Amino acid sequence: MGNKWIGITVAGIVLTTAAVGGYSLANKSLKTTTVSTIPVSIVSATNGSLSKGQMFSGLTDTVKKVPLAPVVSSKITKVYVKVGDKVSKGQPLFAVDSAAMQQTVNQAKAGLDAARANLAQAL
Numbered sequence: 242m243g244n245k246w247i248g249i250t251v252a253g254i255v256l257t258t259a260a261v262g263g264y265s266l267a268n269k270s271l272k273t274t275t276v277s278t279i280p281v282s283i284v285s286a287t288n289g290s291l292s293k294g295q296m297f298s299g300l301t302d303t304v305k306k307v308p309l310a311p312v313v314s315s316k317i318t319k320v321y322v323k324v325g326d327k328v329s330k331g332q333p334l335f336a337v338d339s340a341a342m343q344q345t346v347n348q349a350k351a352g353l354d355a356a357r358a359n360l361a362q363a364l
Contacts, residue, residue, distance in 0.1 A: 309334075315341040 315337040322334050 311337075315345070 317335045318338050319336040320334070321336070322328055322332075328334065
């Protein structure tokens with residue numbers, strides 16, 4: 242008979258604990274939280290001018306940087322683009338002194354002729 246009362250007491254404690262835990266969980270899930278919202282207005286971007294003078298500071302950077310290095314050194318005689326211009330592939334950016342370029346070509350031809358002469362002499 243004593244074991245029966247101990248079993249009933251333990252079962253009662255377990256049921257009470259389960260009921261209190263279930264009630265606590267149910268209460269937590271019923272709580273609502275409020276989220277504060279910030280009102281905003283959406284407009285489409287348009288081209289125009291500013292009615293009031295405003296100054297902005299910042300830095301800009303290019304999407305892609307391409308280093309320019311000449312194959313030969315020469316004097317630039319004409320520049321076809323300005324800083325900030327959009328350029329496309331194959332578009333000439335500047336002209337170089339053709340006399341200096343011709344001199345470089347002549348030197349290369351002389352070197353080629355000398356190499357051919359050395360080759361012919363070696364054979």
